[in-house]
Amino acid sequence: MIIAVPRERGPRERRVSLVPETVARLTKLNHQVLVEEGAGIESGFSDQHYRDAGAEIVKPDAQWMKPADIVVTVQNTDFGPSSPYAYLRPGTIIIGMLGPLSSPPETFELMLQNKLTAFSMDAIPRISRAQSMDVLSSMSTVAGYRAALIGAEQLPRFFPLLMTAAGTITPAHVLVLGAGVAGLQAIATTHRLGAVVQAFDTRPVVREQVESLGASFLTLEIQTQQTQDGYAQALAEDLHQQEIKLLSKPVAEADVVITTALIPGKPAPLLVTKEMVANMRPGSVIVDLAAETGGNCELSRPGERTVTDNGVIIEAPLNITSQLAPHASQLYSRNVFNFLTHLFSMGLGQDGKELDFSDEIVARTMILRDGQILHDVLAKRMTQVRS
């Protein structure tokens, strides 16, 4: 099949959907790969790297993607009427983190009009056989690592315990809120650097993972269960108040707080109130990984660094995974390759063969089929916009 790799155009986006390593594997399987000129530059991959991997480098005129059977993107952007996406043939497949729960509805309009088929990588089910395709997990690994480094970089103190001839320097205290993949990676990295780490999660099931990484575990007395996809359920208001009360003291005592609490398709839950920030010491740092959906800290300003009146530094990075674009792209690209391999094994691209829609991976990720919406929440969102 013919696979196109456009240059990403989203804000702060430095990743590329397929890296040369993956392109080489695809061309070896007799697929043809078209790569937009300069697509990999921001991730450290030159056009020559792609050529060496067997890709054809294409100048981006309006129709350059027209021959494609599959277009692989990182983000859902640039689907405006004058973009090359407007020229895609009906039935062309888009694969990317399309955000059916969160992307602006207008980004799907062109896909519907052109009767495209779309698989959203962020909807990969969290089941064992799909782990190797789990882009949210890969990207969270990147985000958690970077958050830990940002915390260490911004804190004007040592992370590790130091025993010097001039006496002892005590280690920094790090508090990680939310022990999903990003939280666990942040725990691992700050612990590696020598900090004393405490982690909070509403799901008792993650206690063992937190403790195995060397952190102590903090949870509510009345705990929540995790959803089928491994997320924490949203808390009722009284539980939320209990959570904030529980966290007040550990937040005030922490040198670095890393927040990672997300609820898919909803604004991030508030975990760190402005009162809690006011009780922190000058020079303390908050790294808010939920900035994309508004932030876990009341004072976070997405995309900016804030220094409060009492000297607390709040970092609320957007597209943090792009800060590690080469490795983030590599992981994403491998996830996509594993996903494509799965689709190929089910007959994608073979004449007369239909995909098996009862397969959980296909069923969960295919959000559009020849312009028809297969995703409930997206369908509802599109209807709301049109009415």
Place this chain on the structure above:
Amino acid sequence: MIIAVPRERGPRERRVSLVPETVARLTKLNHQVLVEEGAGIESGFSDQHYRDAGAEIVKPDAQWMKPADIVVTVQNTDFGPSSPYAYLRPGTIIIGMLGPLSSPPETFELMLQNKLTAFSMDAIPRISRAQSMDVLSSMSTVAGYRAALIGAEQLPRFFPLLMTAAGTITPAHVLVLGAGVAGLQAIATTHRLGAVVQAFDTRPVVREQVESLGASFLTLEIQTQQTQDGYAQALAEDLHQQEIKLLSKPVAEADVVITTALIPGKPAPLLVTKEMVANMRPGSVIVDLAAETGGNCELSRPGERTVTDNGVIIEAPLNITSQLAPHASQLYSRNVFNFLTHLFSMGLGQDGKELDFSDEIVARTMILRDGQILHDVLAKRMTQVRS
């Protein structure tokens, strides 16, 4: 005695010479401590912290330091004719990192005119009983830690090996040039973060220390000895060429190069030529800790971040220890306290008692006595300026 703590006025200087913890120890010993208003702010210590420690906070009029018997500073700056230093009484003691080998000669003029006595903390001998006063060692610990973090922060890749469901990410390769205190701390920190670390030094004696931190050791076949103070001797030109040849391949293969080679009182030796940088991969990072004395990398611009044509990032930070001002100040302050304790034990401040000038610590650090220069190199430098 009356001890004054002025606010530092040097460029990028955020440290303070005595922190409240040390002030409390001095006031407990019945010394009186005068602290210039706001002196600790940049290090996270408020005037109230100092008051609580028993200090008197003083507004900086021209004569505020006049009552002082001892003035403790971090850097040798602000000794101009209109500064409060102009009003110090003859015989007043200045303690600080005064830089007899490197500070501009004019910074000593006022001390000579006013017949001051000066102890330079950067001249503490590197002997066992002076280890707790060794400010170069403390500050190098801070610098090495920060250099490692800067390297990790600037590199757009993971440091650690990652085994994910989407495959393996290989660890970053770090090369540390110079295995003194800063180099060893950089090795320890990058190794903690999971990088594969290689270190180079011309002194075979440091091999064991390097290897005990988990790094591999690289040295010249013809090695140099270390000086009495533990520095590498400057290399003859042919050895220097041999060094550059040896380093070309490891530098080209490294993701992060941290350079730490200093020769006291001389420009930093050139270790990384522009040809070597040209052979590095895009996105690689050089952190040059020798920026204060010109840099170990030919393309370093002290105080700036440079991105070369081939995409190599060069960081050449100035006053890097001020990036960790609270802890750097704490270590420095403890060093000074240990030094003061030594001077007090030898009779400083007791009527009719003379310091024992045969004591190695006194002999090496006392660079001025009542306006007379006791330091050979400084004397030569002052003569050159005056003639």
